[in-house]
Amino acid sequence: MTREEKRKKIREILKKHGHEILNSHSFLKSHGFIQHGDMSVYEHSVNVADRALRINRFLHAKCSERELVRGALLHDYFLYDWHIDGKDKGNIHPKLHGFFHPSTALKNANRDFILTDREKDIIKKHMWPLTIVPPLCREAWIVTLADKYCSTMEALGLHRARIKVKYIDMTDDAE
Ligand SMILES: [Fe+2]
Numbered sequence: 001m002t003r004e005e006k007r008k009k010i011r012e013i014l015k016k017h018g019h020e021i022l023n024s025h026s027f028l029k030s031h032g033f034i035q036h037g038d039m040s041v042y043e044h045s046v047n048v049a050d051r052a053l054r055i056n057r058f059l060h061a062k063c064s065e066r067e068l069v070r071g072a073l074l075h076d077y078f079l080y081d082w083h084i085d086g087k088d089k090g091n092i093h094p095k096l097h098g099f100f101h102p103s104t105a106l107k108n109a110n111r112d113f114i115l116t117d118r119e120k121d122i123i124k125k126h127m128w129p130l131t132i133v134p135p136l137c138r139e140a141w142i143v144t145l146a147d148k149y150c151s152t153m154e155a156l157g158l159h160r161a162r163i164k165v166k167y168i169d170m171t172d173d174a175e
């Protein structure tokens with residue numbers, strides 16, 4: 001399989017399992033929040049889901065791809081701008097965003113979607129070791145790894161996947 005065919009395959013899996021989230025009005029709001037550098041939370045979350053699928057296939061980890069995609073898309077579903085100290089609704093601990101945003105993301109995700117236990121574990125534990133309690137399932141370990149990889153690449157401005165995400169609309173209407 002060529003690199004382009006692999007990329008297309010990953011996109012298909014991402015849309016297949018992520019379409020409910022990717023098309024939801026509230027998830028689309030994450031286009032408006034900055035994660036690292038000038039990358040939005042939307043772009044970051046799609047990057048993490050994409051990377052998690054690749055790591056799973058590379059390691060033959062046999063994760064549930066549906067839970068991997070849904071958990072990765074929602075892992076940073078905190079829905080506020082964490083760069084604005086205390087001014088943005090929902091940012092209750094502005095100085096401790098790193099510690100508290102997984103529980104805010106989980107609360108929002110539980111409100112808007114029906115989640116499995118693994119999807120909840122992915123969201124709750126993705127900041128490990130900050131969260132102290134380690135992930136319970138392999139899906140959560142893989143998303144934790146994918147998130148750290150993507151965050152580092154994005155912060156350094158090295159994420160080539162950014163170009164792909166930026167120009168690809170992931171909603172159902174876009175092909
Ligand atoms: Fe996060």
Ligand SMILES: [Fe+2]
Nearest residue numbers: 044075076147
């Ligand atoms: Fe993240």
